[in-house]
Amino acid sequence: MAENQTDKNLYTAFVGEAKAALRLKGYAEKADKEGYPQMAKLFRAISAAEEIHALKHLRLLKIIQTTEENLQASFESESSVSENVYPEFIRIAEEEGNTGARISFSHARDAEDFHGKLYKAAIADMIREQDSELHVCTVCGYVASGSMPDTCPVCNAAKERFKTID
Numbered sequence: 001m002a003e004n005q006t007d008k009n010l011y012t013a014f015v016g017e018a019k020a021a022l023r024l025k026g027y028a029e030k031a032d033k034e035g036y037p038q039m040a041k042l043f044r045a046i047s048a049a050e051e052i053h054a055l056k057h058l059r060l061l062k063i064i065q066t067t068e069e070n071l072q073a074s075f076e077s078e079s080s081v082s083e084n085v086y087p088e089f090i091r092i093a094e095e096e097g098n099t100g101a102r103i104s105f106s107h108a109r110d111a112e113d114f115h116g117k118l119y120k121a122a123i124a125d126m127i128r129e130q131d132s133e134l135h136v137c138t139v140c141g142y143v144a145s146g147s148m149p150d151t152c153p154v155c156n157a158a159k160e161r162f163k164t165i166d
């Protein structure tokens with residue numbers, strides 16, 4: 001994908017802006033907790049701006065293909081992280097006694113596995129696209145299709161912790 005220096009720079013800038021956008025969301029959360037609502041607002045506003053930069057760079061990279069290709073690429077990426085990346089990270093976190101990281105990695109691995117299944121089903125359903133509610137667990141990132149589960153099958157969070165996507 002990176003054929004020339006500008007493509008490489010676009011990719012570097014995309015990754016940097018995307019990371020900044022998320023980091024600033026974390027800073028906003030912290031500012032809210034510390035009782036600085038205006039600082040939280042500032043972080044959220046600049047996070048939204050960095051997201052715009054990241055998306056503009058991404059579009060120029062032509063990583064975005066047809067929806068069918070994007071579903072396939074997303075499916076492959078989920079399988080690869082849940083099968084190859086997270087198991088090793090979990091093993092090392094266990095070895096190093098980092099419980100927080102172990103749980104965070106485990107939740108992500110289990111959730112990615114379900115994400116992969118949703119993509120697989122979506123690829124099969126593309127011709128007869130059906131309307132279905134999607135709910136995201138805000139604790140672990142599990143995604144439920146259809147009705148809202150009573151508790152999250154990955155992290156046990158109660159249904160109140162789910163967010164329905166519009």
Ligand code: FE2
Pocket residue numbers: 017049050053
């Ligand atoms: Fe930026």
Ligand code: FE2
Pocket residue numbers: 078111112115
């Ligand atoms: Fe995922």
Ligand code: FE2
Pocket residue numbers: 137138139140141142152153154155156157
């Ligand atoms: Fe969950």
